[in-house]
Amino acid sequence: MAYTPHTEAQRREMLQTIGAESVAELFADVPATCRFPELKLPAPLSEVEILRELRELASWNASAEEFTCLLGAGAYHHYIPSVVQTIVGRSEFYTAYTPYQPEISQGTLQAIFEYQSMICALTGMEVANASHYDGGTAVAEAIIMAANVARGRRRRILLSPDLHPEYRQVARTYLRGSGLELLGDERPENDLDALEKMLDGDTCCLVVQTPTFLGEVLSPERLRRLAEAVHAVGAMLIVAVDPISLGLFVPPGEYGADIVVGEGQALGNPLNFGGPYLGFFACRRDDVRKMAGRLVGQTVDAGGRRGFVLTLSTREQHIRREKATSNICTNQSLNALAAAVYLAALGKQGLWRIAEICYHRAHYAAQKIGRLRGFEVRSTRPFFKEFVVSCPLPVDELNDRLLEEGFIGGFDLSQTHPHLERCTLLCVTEMVPVPEIDRLVRVLREVTR
């Protein structure tokens, strides 16, 4: 056993020190009827064997490394600069835990402080926390925060139907038993105008997403007016956003959002079949005491040198227990580190460029596909990297065909949007080379023959 270093002789010696006859004796408090069950587990494997088995399992999957991935819908295949893994793979980072002892955790603390800073820069907000589990839980926690800001006096939560379906589901799970009412997303036609009309004095917050689940970028001007309307009734505007899109588009902080959240996976984290990802979370400085999650703050050490610590922990469960702003403890620190390295590696120019490539290639692809017989691009407003296409055949069938040609097809909207039968949500990032777009168009043309 490589992971339990004792030799039998050492075990005996230690038992002697303890004054026990056998290791079994140490478990005397365990009810005898339950003690030492036989676990039916497969026989142990050595490193050679387990890696062989895992490579075999991994080979059963079709991966975005071998296939050209056109699937997005909330998880994105973006380029991850090689430096990200270099840093995240340093074991001083990944084998540490929450930086409770700041004197020997300045690496994690400063990195998270920088992460918070860059999330603020990206979203245009004043404060950001150290991460949530993912985009969905960040949305849910944002709603809880809004309810707390309103001191429980406002009971209506308006959700845009264009918010990611899973975010809406997670929010509903989180708010079971809260007494809050979630509405607004019952009809897919509920656009910003309709939502605006639903605002009233009992409204706690309105949650919108841009780019929407269907890829469309909402007008900053329209959102500014919406924010005003939301604020006019005393509610908060929560905006969920694709962070990559913020390389190009006006950040929510500039049009009056009160809380900005989102799925941070695209910032340097691989697809990983859905996790681990991270939720980012930013708000106004005035609301920081209502915020969930960990925060890193700057301070000085006893010698007057700059240093970083966890701060405002009085909001958190380990101090406040049932009165905490959230139950979160372990968060997604390593993913936030990846996001920090990613944002720093791309920087101002790089993120702009990535966003530009997505935008232009997606529009190029849409244009070409739109000209094919049987296909129709259904997105009209400006979109970012995703767009809706109606197809001449069911999307699952189309995707099987695409798979044969080396593509992982788009998201089948009939699963989540019954009114969008035979519609696929295609995603084009910088990872789809231009010749692959052209090949896709040829393949789609074939499909209708």
Place this chain on the structure above:
Amino acid sequence: MAYTPHTEAQRREMLQTIGAESVAELFADVPATCRFPELKLPAPLSEVEILRELRELASWNASAEEFTCLLGAGAYHHYIPSVVQTIVGRSEFYTAYTPYQPEISQGTLQAIFEYQSMICALTGMEVANASHYDGGTAVAEAIIMAANVARGRRRRILLSPDLHPEYRQVARTYLRGSGLELLGDERPENDLDALEKMLDGDTCCLVVQTPTFLGEVLSPERLRRLAEAVHAVGAMLIVAVDPISLGLFVPPGEYGADIVVGEGQALGNPLNFGGPYLGFFACRRDDVRKMAGRLVGQTVDAGGRRGFVLTLSTREQHIRREKATSNICTNQSLNALAAAVYLAALGKQGLWRIAEICYHRAHYAAQKIGRLRGFEVRSTRPFFKEFVVSCPLPVDELNDRLLEEGFIGGFDLSQTHPHLERCTLLCVTEMVPVPEIDRLVRVLREVTR
């Protein structure tokens, strides 16, 4: 450009400090006729693009990750514990250079000291150096060392024909112009008895290999007698050895070898299409001043604490120039580090086990294959992990068939050993699972149908 950080403004500022008008001016010493050629190179690629291209190239290869590898002949597919890459991938190790400044190079220095110690333990020798380029150059440098020990007064170098053909070729290249005569390997039948008979007062050294190129393990008892005979004429015995075999077999230090060398790749270094590998090199303490290559020694710092430095550099080119024991400068430090981590990870029990597995699985495979019609195992003496099989068809044809079945076939001996026409050198390591051996036997049986 990510790798040249200057902005244009900074370049101008720097030129001003220098007092130059333009960067071009800095190259005034370059003959004008040759200055600023147009290089015809392909257009630059970004990270996304180059990795796509390289993955494509890599996919043109059949790799031992996807195929079961039966090929050895001096480069071996052994298991590399995951810790090896963890350590070798730490950039404090891989982005440093030769530890000329010991105060900030204790990591490299101590690791190499430990490498030297473990090579000594493995080979049974007293001193080992910090590495050579590979097994072939280690053999060549061992011969040069032997010639230097003999102060140039002995001119005959006896090479066993069972020494790896490429080691013999490299030795010949290295010794062109030395005036030494290399012989003994002209006839494949020259066994130890024949070589022993060739010893005389002009013999500088005899070089043998065990396991031989054809996989056979030479008897320690016979080698002890050989060493005595070699010493009796005042010559040196150089033994090239597969380090993995030393997990199980009597080390050359115990039967009187004067210099022990070998290819160290199998110690934690991937196949890598032939490089980078490392040559290990060990000898007696008395001869250390004639040894080539770098040496790390233990000492203390100004505070009396243990530390490590490069030592005996007076043998080396940067001090001794044309009188140096070798011209080697950059060696294979990182590969030696990998070997050190490997040897420590496996340790006493692990290396024994690996060697055992190789031995037993190879014999099991040989036994099964030997029973097939048309195939005959030609190895008789005890072998380690490789054995010679004569086949009912040319080996290249057989290997094409094996490839179709997912095997990288053995080494085609007709390339190097004309008397072994239609013979393949099969290698079975712990990386060949037992069911794959059985499948190989089935496939071979099919071949003759």
Place this chain on the structure above:
Amino acid sequence: MSEPLLCELSVPGRCGCTLPEVGVPETPLPEGFVRADLPLPEVSEVDLVRHFVRLSQLNYGVDTGFYPLGSCTMKYNPKVNEVAASLPGFTQTHPYQPAHTVQGNLRLMWELQEFLKEIGGFAAVSLQPAAGAQGEFTGIQMIRAYHDDRGEKRDVILIPDSAHGTNPASSAMSGLQVVEVRSDARGNVDLEDLRAKCSERVAGMMLTNPNTLGLFDEHLLEIAEIVHRCGGLLYGDGANMNALLGIARPGEMGFDVFHYNLHKTFSTPHGGGGPGSGPVGCSAILSPYLPGPRVERVRSDECPGDVRGHTHTEDCFFYDWTMPERSIGRVKTFYGQFGVLVRAYTYIRMLGAAGLRQVAEDAVLNANYLQQKVKEVFRLSHDRRCMHEFVAVGRVEGSDVRALDISKRLIDYGFHPPTNYFPLIVPEALMIEPTETESKETLDAFAEALRRIAEEARTQPELLRQAPHRAPVRRLDEVKAARELILRWIG
């Protein structure tokens, strides 16, 4: 030298990466949509790498040394786990790929569900929860939904005073009221207090066992019976499962629903604070309420072939998603912390049943051994045989140093301090969890350091109060941080 911030390293015009060209005709950007400025740092790749490499060197991790942070199970994480989790066939799969293109992932998840069921003694498992706290929230929501379905209005959750803060916080987030149950002198749940607080309002009880004192409750079966008798369900906080692997199954000891903590028990690295993973297991009556989707296995008529022409013939099943009928819904986007699941799967496969039991045995052996040694110097909160951890009282007679001072001084000896000031019921708590991966030599060295520190506390208390002296920084001013609230650089 303290490390500059990225914004201080930034020079306009620099970039730390290379990017492709747009490569297609450009589409005009809609007016009014484009941001005016993107105030991200601009650093070269070399500056970036050096920055983060230097930062990493300011950190202490399990790979640096002994990290006996109680309740966190900071065991050494085998490197093969990292190799496994980074195979591109896993990392490069999208969560929305059709099931037949991700059979490898689904099979791995299915197997892991089965392993966890077997280890915990539960009827069903969901891998979705992101961490322990989310597992708790999930379990409490399931208990709630169960009672709701029966038309019972139960709004109280009982929680021992020794519990971790996430327990009450998770209950409160589910809209339930927390009632605290006292611990008795031996560190067990006070049965009398428990009985007194049991009523028809009780939805259930959250119990950590071994508890946060490192003690196995001597009346566990009775507690379960009391809770069940009043109609409540028993939730198990599995943070301390490392003591029980192959020793006992929570599902057989009265727990109705339970979370596993993969980053603790199943050896996935803690990442500087995450990601973790907190799968939930439960008995048959609760399984319809599990969050989903989960993976199910169906016998396939023909062995499915994957898209690349391989057939995985040893496995004639098809793996697919399923949503439990009365599921509380999703607690997370997608399916769980897949990358963490791969590591836990690898760990379980490598250890097998005997290996897992060895883990628990050695974890408990190490804790008892260390407890015995520490006891010579510091008072124990409860002088009993412990399980995988124990709590000492960080006070030294004849000195006024505190647990915090002792902890900071341990840093100078090259160790990570234990958990401080938790559990809350022990004043000046030093909660020490050595884990099974540590050698006797390490434990001896740690005990020796504590002995010396106790000595120093008497002879040179200032040395402790000013500690650490050998860390990258000295003690940090937390009050100033909270007062000034500098939460980002001013960019």
Place this chain on the structure above:
Amino acid sequence: MSEPLLCELSVPGRCGCTLPEVGVPETPLPEGFVRADLPLPEVSEVDLVRHFVRLSQLNYGVDTGFYPLGSCTMKYNPKVNEVAASLPGFTQTHPYQPAHTVQGNLRLMWELQEFLKEIGGFAAVSLQPAAGAQGEFTGIQMIRAYHDDRGEKRDVILIPDSAHGTNPASSAMSGLQVVEVRSDARGNVDLEDLRAKCSERVAGMMLTNPNTLGLFDEHLLEIAEIVHRCGGLLYGDGANMNALLGIARPGEMGFDVFHYNLHKTFSTPHGGGGPGSGPVGCSAILSPYLPGPRVERVRSDECPGDVRGHTHTEDCFFYDWTMPERSIGRVKTFYGQFGVLVRAYTYIRMLGAAGLRQVAEDAVLNANYLQQKVKEVFRLSHDRRCMHEFVAVGRVEGSDVRALDISKRLIDYGFHPPTNYFPLIVPEALMIEPTETESKETLDAFAEALRRIAEEARTQPELLRQAPHRAPVRRLDEVKAARELILRWIG
């Protein structure tokens, strides 16, 4: 705390890895063949990892900070190179696989040969040599073979006194006699001395250009002419090629044979002392003598398909091995440092022609800028415009500190020292090569540190003589090491 040795961490019975079972019936081991003992250390995985992680932290690398080690071109190595070189399709291929199963490797090597030909201006390239020194040996052997073939007995190699030690050592290893040529006052080869030493015994001359003083020889073309006129050939030591990328081609300036140093110029990490790679390029007359095998490209009738059913259709060539007709033979087992070649290929592909020229320009710009700044404090060996590096004299007026003291003190300022005491012709040499990857801010900080150190040399020389003060260890006793010769642990 100094790190223990592995043998000190060893405990009988421990093992740092898990291994499969033998799994087959055992074959008896022959008697007398089996070793009695295998005295390797026995450590657990956790102890092993901590040991080497801690050791790594005692090292300074390019990723830690500025490393201006003259003549070594310690540029930052892009991380993508590491990703490229670790693709399993490359790392897991065996050197003896048939050519049709390794077309990816062969194509990469062929392309790299072409790139190097183009960059250096040579007719042919062999990738085989393992490092610069082996490249030299190869080139000298080729020159030797060339003369031999012509029946000329030439046994002298001319080498400037500024040359690196490998130059004379490589010549001597080839059985040739070394004759040293003086440098003139401007740091060029002394033409008169050169002329005097040219004779019909001269096989050739080894020239490093820019030379080890960082200077481009002002009479390069004349030197070539003189050497050629007496029947000799000109060997180029390409260690300093970083100054010439896209600036000038050695093959067009009179060099007949030349080694590239991939770990310097083409940005492959130095590995703590290797591996490197030293391909050799040469003119048409020498190309038959190159070591082999080399890769050649043949037009294929049909586009070859690889074994896995893919066809790589954009490439209708087949790549195969070929041995130059009059090859000096192999200088190394197999084909060269393939893993290093992958990195160099990646680097060249990412930079392209303009990028490579930018590298050289910025390398030279940085060196001249730093030279200008350093000159304010230290005397230069030759006060001329330099190329990619320059040599300062490590003496301070009014102080007796030496170059070594200055170097050690630089460590306290967080920098790696420059090369010391080389080239040998400059007493107290500090050879400084900033490389192009360093920013102006770094150069300024380094110059400022030197300024302060010069000040300290006058005011507190002891501070320098005792330096470093902020390194993991203090100065080490090299004399003791050489006297006691403890070259391994006593196991």
